[in-house]
Amino acid sequence: MTIPRDHPRYRSLVARESLASCCREGIVSLEGLAAHGRGEAFDYLLGERTTESALMAEKTAAAFLLCARNPVISVNGNTAALAAGEIRDLQEATGAKVEVNLFHRTEERIEKIRRLLEDNGVRVLEGEAQRLLALSHDRAYCLVEGIFSADVILVPLEDGDRCQVLAGMGKTVITIDLNPLSRTARAATLTIVDELTRALPNITRFSHSLRQEESLELITVHDNAVLLREALGEMRRRLGDALD
Amino acid sequence: MTIPRDHPRYRSLVARESLASCCREGIVSLEGLAAHGRGEAFDYLLGERTTESALMAEKTAAAFLLCARNPVISVNGNTAALAAGEIRDLQEATGAKVEVNLFHRTEERIEKIRRLLEDNGVRVLEGEAQRLLALSHDRAYCLVEGIFSADVILVPLEDGDRCQVLAGMGKTVITIDLNPLSRTARAATLTIVDELTRALPNITRFSHSLRQEESLELITVHDNAVLLREALGEMRRRLGDALD
Known part of the structure; x- marks a missing residue:
C-alpha cells in the first residue's frame, strides 16, 4: 500500500507499515x-508533535551524552526498524557506542538487527554478552564494555524492569517513551515524552549545537517529575479540547 | 510465559498473549x-474498568439487538481471537446472526476464523459474499442475508470507513471502541467505549434481563455525543489524578 505524502498522518502510517x-x-x-x-x-493525545517540554528534555539528553565518559545507545527491534539512520546520525554526533539489546532475545534476531543497523552506517558494538544485570532470563544479558560499564545510557522504548535496574546501578538513564505514566518513564533519570523519529534528530541537532558550550553540566540540571507532569498536562488539554 | 493470576493487569496481559x-x-x-x-x-486511561456511561451504552445495545428485525454481529480476527465464547453467549441471548467480516480479507483467514468461532459454539452465517458496500477493495464484501440486510448491526473494533458506510445505509450501527475520538466512535449510532471482553458479557446479561421489559424502544433512546463526552471526561480525570 502506498501512503500519499500529503496524508495528515503520513509519518505515523509509514512508521506502522515499516514496523x-x-x-x-x-x-x-x-x-x-x-x-x-x-x-x-x-502520540495521538500529544497531537503527534514535539512539545516544548519534550524539546527541553532532548536538549538535556544531548548535554548528558556529550558530558559522558562512556555513553551507550541501547537499540532494540522497534528502534532499529523505525530509526536506523537516526541512530547513525546520533552516534556520529556524540561518539556513543551502540549495543543491540533485546527483550525477546534470540541470536538470530540480534544478528538481523545488527545487519540492519550496519547497512545504515551504524557501528555496532561487538563482543560476548554475559548475564550481568539483576534481571531474570535473557534480559540480564549485556556487554561489559557497553551497557554494563556505561555511565550515561540512552534506552529508547525500554521496558520498566530493565530501566529500573539500570537506574539502580547508578547510571544516568535517558529514555524515550510516549507514555508518561509508564514505569519506564517514572524510573528513568530523564524521560523524553516524544515519538522516536522526532526525538532522535532533535538530540542529534542539539549535540552539534551544544559542542561549543562550556557549561554542559549546567544544562543537564533538570526535574524529571516536572517534565512528566508537563506531558500529562498536554494530553489532558487535548482531551479537554475534544470535549468542547 | 505464564502470567500469575494475581497480577494487577492479568486480563490485559492474557488478552495480549492470546492475540x-x-x-x-x-x-x-x-x-x-x-x-x-x-x-x-x-483502556489504561479508563482505569481498565467499565465506566457508568459505558454500562448504560451496553444496556442500550441490548435493547437495540432485542428490538431488531434482523440483528447481525460482524466478527473480525481480533474479536474472534479475544472473545469467541462471549460472541456465542451473546448470539444465544439475542438470536443475532454472526458474520465473519475482515479488513484484510483472504479466504484462508475467513476459514480459520469461522473454525475458531464454530469450535466455541458460534453458529456462523454461510453464503457467498458479494461486493455490496460502497467501499474500495475487499472491504466491500458481505452477505446479502447478513450485514447487507441487517437493520441493527454490532461491529466491535470496526474501521472508520466501513462504520460510516453502514450508518449511511440507514442501519443502527453499534460499535465497541476504546478510542472515543476515533472516526468509528463518532460515526456509529451507539458507541460503547469499553474493552471487548468486558462489554460483550454485559450486553448479554442485559439481553437476558431486558427480555421481560415492554418498553424496549424507550431504552434505545440515547445521545451518542453525550456518551463520548463522558468517556473523554473519564480519561481526562485519570490523567488529572496522575498530575496530583
Missing part, C-alpha cells in the same frame, strides 16, 4: 508491534 | 495487533 514489514522479517517481535500501537495512542 | 498467538496462526493480522495496542493505551 509490520520488519515484523514479517523477524526484526520486530509481535509484542513490539502491540507496544508500538500503545505508543501511537499516546 | 499474539492468534497472530502466529494467521487469525489476527499484524495491523490488528498494532490496533490492539492502541486500544490498550485508551
Whole structure:
C-alpha cells in the first residue's frame, strides 16, 4: 500500500507499515508491534508533535551524552526498524557506542538487527554478552564494555524492569517513551515524552549545537517529575479540547 | 510465559498473549495487533474498568439487538481471537446472526476464523459474499442475508470507513471502541467505549434481563455525543489524578 505524502498522518502510517514489514522479517517481535500501537495512542493525545517540554528534555539528553565518559545507545527491534539512520546520525554526533539489546532475545534476531543497523552506517558494538544485570532470563544479558560499564545510557522504548535496574546501578538513564505514566518513564533519570523519529534528530541537532558550550553540566540540571507532569498536562488539554 | 493470576493487569496481559498467538496462526493480522495496542493505551486511561456511561451504552445495545428485525454481529480476527465464547453467549441471548467480516480479507483467514468461532459454539452465517458496500477493495464484501440486510448491526473494533458506510445505509450501527475520538466512535449510532471482553458479557446479561421489559424502544433512546463526552471526561480525570 502506498501512503500519499500529503496524508495528515503520513509519518505515523509509514512508521506502522515499516514496523509490520520488519515484523514479517523477524526484526520486530509481535509484542513490539502491540507496544508500538500503545505508543501511537499516546502520540495521538500529544497531537503527534514535539512539545516544548519534550524539546527541553532532548536538549538535556544531548548535554548528558556529550558530558559522558562512556555513553551507550541501547537499540532494540522497534528502534532499529523505525530509526536506523537516526541512530547513525546520533552516534556520529556524540561518539556513543551502540549495543543491540533485546527483550525477546534470540541470536538470530540480534544478528538481523545488527545487519540492519550496519547497512545504515551504524557501528555496532561487538563482543560476548554475559548475564550481568539483576534481571531474570535473557534480559540480564549485556556487554561489559557497553551497557554494563556505561555511565550515561540512552534506552529508547525500554521496558520498566530493565530501566529500573539500570537506574539502580547508578547510571544516568535517558529514555524515550510516549507514555508518561509508564514505569519506564517514572524510573528513568530523564524521560523524553516524544515519538522516536522526532526525538532522535532533535538530540542529534542539539549535540552539534551544544559542542561549543562550556557549561554542559549546567544544562543537564533538570526535574524529571516536572517534565512528566508537563506531558500529562498536554494530553489532558487535548482531551479537554475534544470535549468542547 | 505464564502470567500469575494475581497480577494487577492479568486480563490485559492474557488478552495480549492470546492475540499474539492468534497472530502466529494467521487469525489476527499484524495491523490488528498494532490496533490492539492502541486500544490498550485508551483502556489504561479508563482505569481498565467499565465506566457508568459505558454500562448504560451496553444496556442500550441490548435493547437495540432485542428490538431488531434482523440483528447481525460482524466478527473480525481480533474479536474472534479475544472473545469467541462471549460472541456465542451473546448470539444465544439475542438470536443475532454472526458474520465473519475482515479488513484484510483472504479466504484462508475467513476459514480459520469461522473454525475458531464454530469450535466455541458460534453458529456462523454461510453464503457467498458479494461486493455490496460502497467501499474500495475487499472491504466491500458481505452477505446479502447478513450485514447487507441487517437493520441493527454490532461491529466491535470496526474501521472508520466501513462504520460510516453502514450508518449511511440507514442501519443502527453499534460499535465497541476504546478510542472515543476515533472516526468509528463518532460515526456509529451507539458507541460503547469499553474493552471487548468486558462489554460483550454485559450486553448479554442485559439481553437476558431486558427480555421481560415492554418498553424496549424507550431504552434505545440515547445521545451518542453525550456518551463520548463522558468517556473523554473519564480519561481526562485519570490523567488529572496522575498530575496530583
